[in-house]
Amino acid sequence: QLHLQESGPGLLKASETLSLTCTVSGAAISRTDYYWGWIRQTPGKGLECIGSVDYSGTTYHTPSFKSRVTISVDTSKNQFSLKLTSVTAADTGVYFCGRHVIVPAAIWFDPWGQGTLVTVSS
Amino acid sequence: SQELTQPPSVSVSPGQTARITCSGDALSKQYISWYQQRPGQAPVLMIYKDSERPSGIPERFSGSNSGATVTLTISGVQAEDEADYYCQSADSSGKYHVAFGGGTKLTVL
Numbered sequence: 001q002l003h004l005q006e007s008g009p010g011l012l013k014a015s016e017t018l019s020l021t022c023t024v025s026g027a028a029i030s031r032t033d034y035y036w037g038w039i040r041q042t043p044g045k046g047l048e049c050i051g052s053v054d055y056s057g058t059t060y061h062t063p064s065f066k067s068r069v070t071i072s073v074d075t076s077k078n079q080f081s082l083k084l085t086s087v088t089a090a091d092t093g094v095y096f097c098g099r100h101v102i103v104p105a106a107i108w109f110d111p112w113g114q115g116t117l118v119t120v121s122s
Numbered sequence: 123s124q125e126l127t128q129p130p131s132v133s134v135s136p137g138q139t140a141r142i143t144c145s146g147d148a149l150s151k152q153y154i155s156w157y158q159q160r161p162g163q164a165p166v167l168m169i170y171k172d173s174e175r176p177s178g179i180p181e182r183f184s185g186s187n188s189g190a191t192v193t194l195t196i197s198g199v200q201a202e203d204e205a206d207y208y209c210q211s212a213d214s215s216g217k218y219h220v221a222f223g224g225g226t227k228l229t230v231l
Contacts, residue, residue, distance in 0.1 A: 046208075046222060046224055046225060047165070047208060047210075047222035047225075048222070049220035049222070062219065062220060063219070096164055096165075101170075105151070105152055105153055105212070106152065106153035106155075106170070106171050106212065107155075107210075107212045107220055108153075108155040108167060108170040108171075108210070109155070109157075109165075109167065109210075110166075110167035110170070110176060111164075111166075111167070112164040112165055112166070113164060114163075114164050115164050
């Protein structure tokens with residue numbers, strides 16, 4: 001059974017870089033038919049998709065995050081990671097990693113990790 | 123960009139049918155997914171491609187798309203179905219512009 005687990009610091013100061021890692025178990029991250037990505041849930045904007053990466057490192061980013069986001073994959077560790085630069089209080093929320101399915105005219109997310117709370121202090 | 127609109131809340135009694143709607147400009151061009159989120163938990167995929175149900179999801183959950191409005195229907199609602207439900211689509215303007223609705227709180231009376 002596919003399982004994903006987020007890890008990383010839960011408390012940051014404004015202007016710092018948020019770094020999270022997602023460890024995948026139950027499936028090889030090198031599968032060519034899956035993407036892996038990040039979604040966050042904030043009090044201000046609800047659920048937002050940040051971006052996805054595939055086994056080769058090809059990435060997709062939601063435009064509003066593109067200038068601040070790096071998503072990378074490490075197939076040797078079966079992990080993928082998120083870096084979000086120059087964080088502000090608006091970036092406070094729960095960050096979920098998950099498997100992203102991208103097919104013509106559809107994108108869906110299944111399963112999700114349990115989520116990790118990130119708080120940005122000013 | 124795509125915006126998806128959901129009613130903030132829906133209330134039903136146990137055993138009744140709950141219908142949660144999701145409306146947006148380009149729903150006829152994109153498939154919708156639905157997620158259930160219980161307090162303190164991660165969202166769970168309930169429906170994808172408008173009406174497909176992942177394995178393990180009870181048959182009482184179904185989805186439909188009439189073009190301008192997409193509906194999640196829960197037949198024979200149970201107390202355990204009380205949760206927030208979110209619709210999600212991909213923006214019709216590009217391959218990777220994902221939109222989520224604001225969520226609907228389902229209350230089982």
